[in-house]
Amino acid sequence: GQNIDQPTEMTATEGAIVQINCTYQTSGFNGLFWYQQHAGEAPTFLSYNVLDGLEEKGRFSSFLSRSKGYSYLLLKELQMKDSASYLCAVGRGSYIPTFGRGTSLIVHP
Amino acid sequence: DAGITQSPRHKVTETGTPVTLRCHQTENHRYMYWYRQDPGHGLRLIHYSYGVKDTDKGEVSDGYSVSRSKTEDFLLTLESATSSQTSVYFCATAGTSFTEQFFGPGTRLTVL
Numbered sequence: 001g002q003n004i005d006q007p008t009e010m011t012a013t014e015g016a017i018v019q020i021n022c023t024y025q026t027s028g029f030n031g032l033f034w035y036q037q038h039a040g041e042a043p044t045f046l047s048y049n050v051l052d053g054l055e056e057k058g059r060f061s062s063f064l065s066r067s068k069g070y071s072y073l074l075l076k077e078l079q080m081k082d083s084a085s086y087l088c089a090v091g092r093g094s095y096i097p098t099f100g101r102g103t104s105l106i107v108h109p
Numbered sequence: 110d111a112g113i114t115q116s117p118r119h120k121v122t123e124t125g126t127p128v129t130l131r132c133h134q135t136e137n138h139r140y141m142y143w144y145r146q147d148p149g150h151g152l153r154l155i156h157y158s159y160g161v162k163d164t165d166k167g168e169v170s171d172g173y174s175v176s177r178s179k180t181e182d183f184l185l186t187l188e189s190a191t192s193s194q195t196s197v198y199f200c201a202t203a204g205t206s207f208t209e210q211f212f213g214p215g216t217r218l219t220v221l
Binding site: 033041096 | 157199203
């Protein structure tokens, strides 16, 4: 079975930094995905981590620790348009990703 | 973006009627998925396909069936729609490298 936990909601201020955590317990782990989903829209891909460590992509970075079953998404220089849900998904064998319930991020001025 | 379309985009139907949702992709991706998204539950996998005529169940497959007769098309059928199947349905695809999934725009289904 699988268990993926992430906070339900977070708030932050424009220009600040926010870290969204995701913990998981799963068998057959082969990678961790982060997606962004604006209200009423489809999820869009942000990052994919296979190896331990931090991967940076512009204002967004994603970290993975396989031994701890832990990942985080770091958003820097927050903008109002970053208000969205952020979905953590664990990939396992046979190309079947399983999604957490998502974290709703609210960025206020 | 991968070319993924879903039809219809919105549908209202009555309990007990059959409903078919269509997902069409133009990227020749091997893997295709159907998810439903409900408040408080996130994205839950209904069925997936790993090739033409090769499909398997996800975690919430009861009441749903799928078919994939061509690489580009993946159909989801609600055999007899119930109010609990009111949801937003997303189709997704992935290539063989499986470094990301591409999602369609979604279908909002309401079962009265």
